[in-house]
Amino acid sequence: MKLFKESWGYAESFIIGAGVLFFSIILESANNYLRVLFPGWPFNFILLILYISILLIAYGYYRHNSFMRWISSVPASISSIVLFSLVALCSAIIPQTEDYGNEGFKDSLKHMQNSWLFIIPFLYFLTVLGFVVIRKSWNFKRKNIGFLANHFGLWLVLMAAGLGSSDLKKYAISLEEGKTSNMAYSEKGDVAFLPFQVKLIDFHIDEFPPKIAIGTFSDGKIDKKMENNPILLEKGKIQKIGDYKIEIEEFLSSAVHDSINGFTYAEGANTVPAAKVKVLNDKDSIIAQGWIACGGANTPLAYLPLSNSHFLALINPEPKRFKSTLEIISENNRTNTQLIVNKPYSIKRWKLYQLSYDVEKGKNSNISVIEAVKDPWLPFVYIGFYMVLAGSLFLFWKGKSF
């Protein structure tokens, strides 16, 4: 069998792919399995310019030799996709962690995205893809627009995501109501001072009504075999779980235990949702009636026994939306904004996200955690994404001959 002669195919691609993997393992061991740090601005940009220039020059002068013809070919593409996917597969199967434990190669496997094991195959993929784009644009024809949308779009996303990763800044600020701060913490614990102050005016949660559920006495858990178990409480309606009919006579979203009336409305901390219920069986006779209430920090769960095996209870309500009313203060500007999940706020080149809150206090949380993200290479990622979306439309339209 003749290898590496005239035109290279699957065999040569497999050998080169294996070589790339082997090279990445050697590099990783030479680096002592430590976290690979990628240079930030402006070095990543300089490297990019150098990289593109090398690709263009190499293609320009040497495009007729076997290696260059191979590197923009389909078998090379397949080998680079396979190799990169294999590495991604490892990171999907081996649980990834944040800490390094001096475990040598095992460390690399547990931090794949920060190891040469990942980065070299990624660069191999990017390079082959880059040459494919160059080859198809060298003598540009309009019929290649769909092809280029897909391939160049993907290249842009990968390049900007990869190179820009070192310029990506992500911090969390934890604020108490009424407090102002510009001090934020990264996941690793580094402190950063944002170029603007954030004041939390108010944090508010809207909750869904609690769910009513039927539990079993044997393990204290929800009886999953019962149809419709659990369901959102709806006052005034007769709700059915299994064979039980539950009527909600009264519902208090925020209550305290009262020895006379069962539960009465109250506000503030230490309150829980409570409901006065009547439970009927399928023959419409009353099995039980009384108050049920969610468990809180100082209140045990108030449940209603229905039989020897089942009881009715209220499950803690889930958040419907949570929002922070913020005042953002920078040198020449003061603005108010409301931050909710899925609606970030942009200031200077940062974007603020509603990240979380004091989950234990739930509705009464007076702490809000805001995330501040800065990603200068994002526009290129987005251009790439939209090109890929356009490329998909070409695929739909033209099918096989796209």
Place this chain on the structure above:
Amino acid sequence: MLSLGTLLMIFSGKSKILKIISEIILLGAIILQVLFIIYIWISLHRPPLKTIGETRIIEAFFISVIGYISYKRYKYVLLLGLIILMSLIFVILNYFHPENYDKSLAPALQSAWFAPHVIAYMLGYAFLLCSALIAAIGLFAHFLKNNTIEWLPIADTLVIPGYAFVTLGLVFGALWAKEAWGHYWTWDPKETWAFITWAGYLIYMHARYYRPQKRIAALWILTFAFVILLIAWFGLNYLPSAQNSVHIYSSYQ
């Protein structure tokens, strides 16, 4: 669940009259599926795309439609039969795992991207599911009777829109992630498996383009890509490395 009864009348149309009757029943079943989806959508006050049970209903519908259209185009009853069987499996699974159709929708899911992302994936997976059936038929035909030629072009016709929808779903997911979580890609286990699935079908398409005559190899690639798809879709819930993913569906909150 309503469509379960009607879908049961899968047919093997031999006589002309039987064919027409069974086609009408099938179309009726598909219409019932649409009505059921609309009914749940209205009663939940949100698109039925959140839990695994809800997505099964949507998937059963998409698969039935694709199966029917493939049948009209290619006339292979075997293909239609298997596809409808697949759809039926989804419906039956739902019948045996009834869910409380829960109106609540977590804040993170309250986004304009929610429906497009999930629907694109449901459509993509529906096409790829059908193409996987073809891979199975093709491989069986090869090992039993040695005639794979006719099946592969049909597989290609299904993989291309399937892949295009999966790509849309992947990108929509990334754009949504940026709005919700602050970053478009975090190599979350679900994202990683979604990427590998996408790559699997990408490899298939490239292999088909490069060496179209290598038909058996193509069928095997299609099969492996499908196994990866299944892991990305369902298997994820069972993998230890994936337990902390934001994508683990919860059928009970």
